Amino acid sequence: MVLVVDDDPDILEALSEILEAEGFEIRRARNGKEALERLEPDPPQLILLDLMMPVMDGWEFAQRMRQKPSVASIPLIVLSADRNVGSKAKDIGAVGHLAKPFELNDLLAMVRHSLNPVVETTQV
Numbered sequence: 001m002v003l004v005v006d007d008d009p010d011i012l013e014a015l016s017e018i019l020e021a022e023g024f025e026i027r028r029a030r031n032g033k034e035a036l037e038r039l040e041p042d043p044p045q046l047i048l049l050d051l052m053m054p055v056m057d058g059w060e061f062a063q064r065m066r067q068k069p070s071v072a073s074i075p076l077i078v079l080s081a082d083r084n085v086g087s088k089a090k091d092i093g094a095v096g097h098l099a100k101p102f103e104l105n106d107l108l109a110m111v112r113h114s115l116n117p118v119v120e121t122t123q124v
Contacts, residue, residue, distance in 0.1 A: 001025040002111065003044035005035040005061070006079065007053040011100075015048060015079075015107075022108060032061030039071045046114050051080045051088060062092040075114045079107075 002024050006012045009030070016026045027044060029035035033056040035047070047065075051058035058078065066072045078089035078097040089097035096110045 001027060001042070001044045002115075003027045003029060003035060003038055003047045005029045005032065005047060005053070005058070006050040007031055008050075011050075011079075018104065018107075019111065024111070030055075032056030032058060032064075035061050036064055039065065039068070039074075043071045043074060045074070046111065047074055047076050048111070049076050049078055049094070051078060051082060051085075059088075059092060062094075066093070077110055077114060 002019055004012060004015045004019070004026060006015065007030050012028055012030065016028055020026050027038050029038050031053045035049070036056070049058045049061065062076060065074070076092065076094040078085060078092070078094045079100060079102065080088065080097070081100040082088060083099075085097045085099050095114050098107060098110065
């Protein structure tokens with residue numbers, strides 16, 4: 001299951017519909033506070049997180065989530081219109097980031113990779 005967190009209702013709806021059409025189960029949140037409430041009892045496998053939101057932004061959400069051992073290791077993908085999205089995503093320990101507007105194929109590839117990372121094996 002993927003938790004989509006974005007304060008823009010159009011983006012939240014579009015992302016949710018696209019991912020659901022691709023076979024993913026979706027949970028939605030409009031800000032970091034709602035997202036924290038939706039982490040348990042059934043934690044998502046991945047979180048798509050906007051950084052700039054009212055009530056609780058993505059930064060504070062990530063900090064609070066990382067303090068909860070039961071959900072601290074859930075991978076985050078940051079989606080942001082911020083020009084420095086890459087460095088900000090790295091600062092909160094995200095596994096990936098996309099600058100808005102982003103290509104749909106890039107998003108789907110990143111989601112699939114984050115949910116099913118390729119395990120590299122080395123030959124001895």
